[in-house]
Amino acid sequence: MLAKSSDRVHRAVLGILGLTTAASVAWVLWQGHDFYRTPLADRPHHADFRDFRPAGRIGHGLGIVGSAMVLLLLLYSLRKRWKPLARAGPLRYWLRYHIFLGVAGPVLITLHTSFKVDGLVAVSYWSMAAVALSGVFGRYLYQQIPRNVLGEALAPEAVEQRNETILVDLAGRWGADQKALDALDRLALGALEGRPVPAALLVLPAVNLILARRLQKWSRAHGMPADGEPRDLARQWVLAARRLHVFHLVRDLFHWWHVFHKPFAIIMILVMFVHVAVAVALGYTWILGSGS
Numbered sequence: 255m256l257a258k259s260s261d262r263v264h265r266a267v268l269g270i271l272g273l274t275t276a277a278s279v280a281w282v283l284w285q286g287h288d289f290y291r292t293p294l295a296d297r298p299h300h301a302d303f304r305d306f307r308p309a310g311r312i313g314h315g316l317g318i319v320g321s322a323m324v325l326l327l328l329l330y331s332l333r334k335r336w337k338p339l340a341r342a343g344p345l346r347y348w349l350r351y352h353i354f355l356g357v358a359g360p361v362l363i364t365l366h367t368s369f370k371v372d373g374l375v376a377v378s379y380w381s382m383a384a385v386a387l388s389g390v391f392g393r394y395l396y397q398q399i400p401r402n403v404l405g406e407a408l409a410p411e412a413v414e415q416r417n418e419t420i421l422v423d424l425a426g427r428w429g430a431d432q433k434a435l436d437a438l439d440r441l442a443l444g445a446l447e448g449r450p451v452p453a454a455l456l457v458l459p460a461v462n463l464i465l466a467r468r469l470q471k472w473s474r475a476h477g478m479p480a481d482g483e484p485r486d487l488a489r490q491w492v493l494a495a496r497r498l499h500v501f502h503l504v505r506d507l508f509h510w511w512h513v514f515h516k517p518f519a520i521i522m523i524l525v526m527f528v529h530v531a532v533a534v535a536l537g538y539t540w541i542l543g544s545g546s
């Protein structure tokens with residue numbers, strides 16, 4: 255009950271934040287489209303130059319808000335690792351805010367650049383783009399672990415254990431010999447092994463669809479009863495073995511995804527600090543000083 259109502263609250267907050275950001279972005283694009291479409295050389299003479307250039311009243315503000323959003327989204331890492339925050343709400347809500355900020359921040363920063371990505375700070379910009387885009391893929395993998403791949407909210411160890419029991423049953427009660435069990439293993443994983451994750455995820459429904467026929471053949475070839483409990487057990491075993499296989503593939507890939515996601519995030523933030531330091535040193539202090 256409590257979990258449901260806090261879920262609603264977070265959805266509402268994110269909805270309001272999303273709508274406010276979308277409306278602001280739409281307004282900036284509406285007001286600034288003529289400036290953004292003006293060739294770089296002519297921009298200083300444009301009436302909107304003071305507002306929409308990266309150091310302008312609006313452009314600079316967009317850079318500051320967008321960068322603040324990107325810094326805020328790093329709190330997700332802090333929540334994951336810092337013990338005092340361990341009780342500060344479930345991680346999945348934090349991830350939703352991380353994703354909102356990870357999309358909104360880069361969009362505002364893109365408007366800040368006024369679509370002119372030059373100089374050292376381009377390293378920061380393109381690292382940001384790589385992190386945000388790879389985030390979408392990471393989110394997809396994250397969702398596959400473990401619920402979608404395992405098809406249930408069970409830990410992989412529990413699925414592995416249940417599969418062991420099924421094998422013992424098939425051998426002990428139904429007389430399946432080692433040859434039959436090896437053949438069942440090939441039947442389960444033959445089409446999946448050696449394939450990368452996307453291919454394995456695509457092949458999985460197709461091989462599951464023809465499973466009944468393959469099991470019939472297997473039963474006949476190994477002198478097992480053609481239907482009833484042994485067929486059911488074999489079916490359960492094959493389905494779980496396939497899900498476990500894909501689960502391990504996805505988990506490994508997610509690990510490598512983390513290895514990729516993090517360094518780009520770090521490069522982006524470091525170069526962003528250099529960029530901000532240079533901007534402030536050059537006297538650009540937004541509405542807080544006389545720079546703009």
Ligand code: HEM
Nearest residue numbers: 308309317318321367370371372375378379526530533538
């Ligand atoms: C990751 C975050 C950021 C990125 C990727 C970024 C990117 C850029 C880019 C591409 C430009 C145009 C460079 C050029 O005209 O050659 C620019 C200009 C500028 N940015 Fe940022 N920016 C970021 C954050 C910030 C923040 C937080 C501030 C302010 C505190 C800021 C202040 C400025 C200023 C003042 C300029 C104009 C500099 C000039 O005209 O010489 N930027 N930024």
Ligand code: HEM
Nearest residue numbers: 324331334353356357382385386389390392393396516519
């Ligand atoms: C500028 C934008 C972004 C930055 C700087 C960023 C940074 C990070 C960092 C540093 C982590 C590692 C967290 C940790 O394990 O400590 C992370 C994880 C993650 N990010 Fe992002 N991210 C950005 C955008 C996005 C976007 C747009 C999405 C999704 C659409 C996303 C989805 C994820 C996911 C799913 C994880 C893994 C969560 C986990 O393993 O617990 N990120 N991000």
